[in-house]
Amino acid sequence: MVRCGWALLRKYGNFIDNVRLFTKGGCGGMGYPRLGGEGGKGGDVWVVAHKKMTLKQLKAKYPQKRFVAGVGANSRVSALKGSKGKDCEIPVPVGISVTDENGRIIGELIKEKDRILVAEGGLGGKLITNFLPLKGQKRVIHLDLKVIADVGLVGFPNAGKSSLLSRVSHAKPMIADYAFTTLKPELGKIMYNDFKQISVADLPGLIEGAHMNKGMGHKFLKHLERTRQLLFVVDISGFQLSSQTQYRSAFETIMLLTKELELYKEELQTKPALLAINKMDLPDAKVKFCELMEQLQNPEDFLHLFEKSMIPEKTMEFQHIIPISAVTGEGIEELKNCVRKSLDEHNSQENNAYHKKQLLDLQTSKF
Numbered sequence: 454m455v456r457c458g459w460a461l462l463r464k465y466g467n468f469i470d471n472v473r474l475f476t477k478g479g480c481g482g483m484g485y486p487r488l489g490g491e492g493g494k495g496g497d498v499w500v501v502a503h504k505k506m507t508l509k510q511l512k513a514k515y516p517q518k519r520f521v522a523g524v525g526a527n528s529r530v531s532a533l534k535g536s537k538g539k540d541c542e543i544p545v546p547v548g549i550s551v552t553d554e555n556g557r558i559i560g561e562l563i564k565e566k567d568r569i570l571v572a573e574g575g576l577g578g579k580l581i582t583n584f585l586p587l588k589g590q591k592r593v594i595h596l597d598l599k600v601i602a603d604v605g606l607v608g609f610p611n612a613g614k615s616s617l618l619s620r621v622s623h624a625k626p627m628i629a630d631y632a633f634t635t636l637k638p639e640l641g642k643i644m645y646n647d648f649k650q651i652s653v654a655d656l657p658g659l660i661e662g663a664h665m666n667k668g669m670g671h672k673f674l675k676h677l678e679r680t681r682q683l684l685f686v687v688d689i690s691g692f693q694l695s696s697q698t699q700y701r702s703a704f705e706t707i708m709l710l711t712k713e714l715e716l717y718k719e720e721l722q723t724k725p726a727l728l729a730i731n732k733m734d735l736p737d738a739k740v741k742f743c744e745l746m747e748q749l750q751n752p753e754d755f756l757h758l759f760e761k762s763m764i765p766e767k768t769m770e771f772q773h774i775i776p777i778s779a780v781t782g783e784g785i786e787e788l789k790n791c792v793r794k795s796l797d798e799h800n801s802q803e804n805n806a807y808h809k810k811q812l813l814d815l816q817t818s819k820f
Contacts, residue, residue, distance in 0.1 A: 469508040470598040475519045476572040478589025479538035482525035484578025490528030493535030495574025495589040498522050499542050502562035506546045508598055525577045535577050550597045600638045602654035605680030607710055609692045613731040616779035617686055618655040621789055638676050643789055674717045683726040689738045704748040711765040725799050728771040729788055734778040742776055
């Protein structure tokens with residue numbers, strides 16, 4: 454058992470989603486007082502998004518984690534205007550949020566070739582600086598990776614998220630009969646007959662108290678922020694993390710997952726959400742599913758069974774509730790169609806809102 458736990462720990466350790474770096478803009482070049490020559494400006498440090506880059510590769514390639522731009526050229530008789538120092542580019546994966554030491558967001562890199570200036574080069578020596586060059590800006594930055602996907606899977610450990618991902622896509626996540634088989638975000642793509650593709654992120658299972666960073670909750674919950682839609686995956690037979698923890702029914706599981714999202718960041722509850730009730734191949738699953746549907750249709754009639762701290766301020770409104778079995782394939786095609794329909798509706802709403810805003814801006818500018 455110890456060996457197995459160590460292997461899992463090492464596997465998780467291979468995934469890096471946060472890196473701290475030192476950056477420094479280049480110093481400016483010396484001015485030439487006698488002829489009024491200006492030194493070149495120091496180079497700048499940029500963070501640039503690349504599709505095939507990972508933070509693990511960045512850390513391996515630059516173990517010192519120091520990025521310093523080039524110095525501006527001095528002014529001289531043959532070139533009174535010194536040339537600018539060489540810029541320094543830090544290659545990072547798409548989906549990076551860049552913050553300073555105080556946690557203030559400097560910028561976000563959402564698509565390939567997005568770039569952010571993180572440390573500016575110093576001015577070259579000129580009249581206003583008494584021909585003396587200025588030093589470049591020093592800055593410690595944090596790179597925080599948040600997975601970008603159309604759909605994010607939400608559930609407690611062993612709900613069958615990895616099995617579901619392998620069913621709907623070509624991804625090959627680790628699957629086993631114990632909790633925490635997923636120790637890093639796994640990405641897959643649902644492929645449709647008309648070549649439409651929808652990306653799905655399987656995130657490590659949450660546990661109660663994830664919003665307080667229990668079980669590395671923040672490390673996992675943050676990846677939901679950039680998904681466009683949530684897909685709750687719940688075991689019809691309920692969930693129990695271990696013999697020392699309390700058993701939770703499927704209905705309790707849904708309420709607890711909703712509460713964890715609410716306590717971490719309320720905005721997550723505004724995302725479109727679907728609910729997949731998994732393991733419908735188990736005995737008595739259909740009876741339990743009927744009970745669950747009754748509870749979901751009238752949740753207020755059952756909330757008295759919960760401790761007050763477990764009750765979310767607002768229950769999730771699921772656009773579709775689909776019974777499935779990731780093992781037998783039951784309901785998988787219906788789930789794929791519901792995911793697509795929900796995303797198409799969301800896209801349509803976003804487009805309408807965007808066009809209305811454009812029209813309003815045009816009318817305002819004319820006025």
